[in-house]
Amino acid sequence: xxxxxxxxxxxxxxxxxxxxxxxxxxxxxxxxxxxxxxxxxxxxxxxxxxxxxxxxxxxxxxxxxxxxxxxxxxxxxxxxxxxxxxxxxxxxxxxxxxxxxxxxxxxxxxxxxxxxxxxxxxxxxxxxxxxxxxxxxxxxxxxxxxxxxxxxxxxxxxxxxxxxxxxxxxxxxxxxxxxxxxxxxxxxxxxxxxxxxxxxxxxxxxxxxxxxxxxxx
Numbered sequence: 105x106x107x108x109x110x111x112x113x114x115x116x117x118x119x120x121x122x123x124x125x126x127x128x129x130x131x132x133x134x135x136x137x138x139x140x141x142x143x144x145x146x147x148x149x150x151x152x153x154x155x156x157x158x159x160x161x162x163x164x165x166x167x168x169x170x171x172x173x174x175x176x177x178x179x180x181x182x183x184x185x186x187x188x189x190x191x192x193x194x195x196x197x198x199x200x201x202x203x204x205x206x207x208x209x210x211x212x213x214x215x216x217x218x219x220x221x222x223x224x225x226x227x228x229x230x231x232x233x234x235x236x237x238x239x240x241x242x243x244x245x246x247x248x249x250x251x252x253x254x255x256x257x258x259x260x261x262x263x264x265x266x267x268x269x270x271x272x273x274x275x276x277x278x279x280x281x282x283x284x285x286x287x288x289x290x291x292x293x294x295x296x297x298x299x300x301x302x303x304x305x306x307x308x309x310x311x312x313x314x315x316x317x318x319x320x321x
Contacts, residue, residue: 107134108230109154113145114161114192119215123159123192126219133157133226142170149184157226158184162193162200163320165273171283174203174266181208188229192222195319203262211235253317256302264298267291272314 110133114120120138127133136155137148142164149155158180164172170179180189190211191204201212210229213222214237221237228235260268270280277295281288304310314320 108132108156109134109136110157111137111148111155112159113139115140115164142167142172142176146170155187157188159190159192162191162195173269174262177204177209178207190225190229197265198258200262200265213237257317257319259301260298264294267294268298268314269320272311272320
């Protein structure tokens with residue numbers, strides 16, 4: 105049986121090791137690349153090596169050429185349409201998840217899930233199906249503060265979310281504009297709108313909120 109060839113990209117070495125071992129233990133999958141940067145992934149795919157599936161993280165900072173998040177995933181779906189994309193991530197914002205499916209991602213899987221769920225997702229995707237996990241929201245009981253935090257984050261648009269994600273990394277408005285290929289004015293507008301939705305009145309409060317949420321880790 106011809107094995108399904110998978111490329112992995114994640115900037116956490118332990119994740120690469122765990123997922124590689126999981127897939128290589130099967131008779132169905134072969135990990136052909138375990139990479140730590142988006143640029144390395146794009147180079148691998150551009151070399152023409154047959155790759156049926158890509159499992160990628162959403163948060164991977166420091167790659168100026170291809171970025172990460174929505175920018176990277178959009179590039180992959182547009183330039184390598186024959187390769188199925190699965191996003192394995194800590195991110196759970198429902199608007200971002202929906203946007204990923206809209207641009208062609210075959211499954212979005214939270215890292216908090218058991219790794220057996222990744223095999224379930226890949227088995228469905230490899231058979232040509234789009235896979236939606238049964239529950240993309242946290243099952244654990246949260247206090248009112250956490251629930252309120254989650255609801256406020258869910259109100260952000262994908263563009264506002266991306267701007268905050270870069271801002272929390274310490275990037276300036278100019279740097280964010282360059283990374284997201286937008287004007288500084290547009291980036292500033294998205295940031296102001298996001299702060300209003302989150303009911304925050306300073307950059308310090310914005311950073312503290314985002315870090316406390318755990319959504320931008």
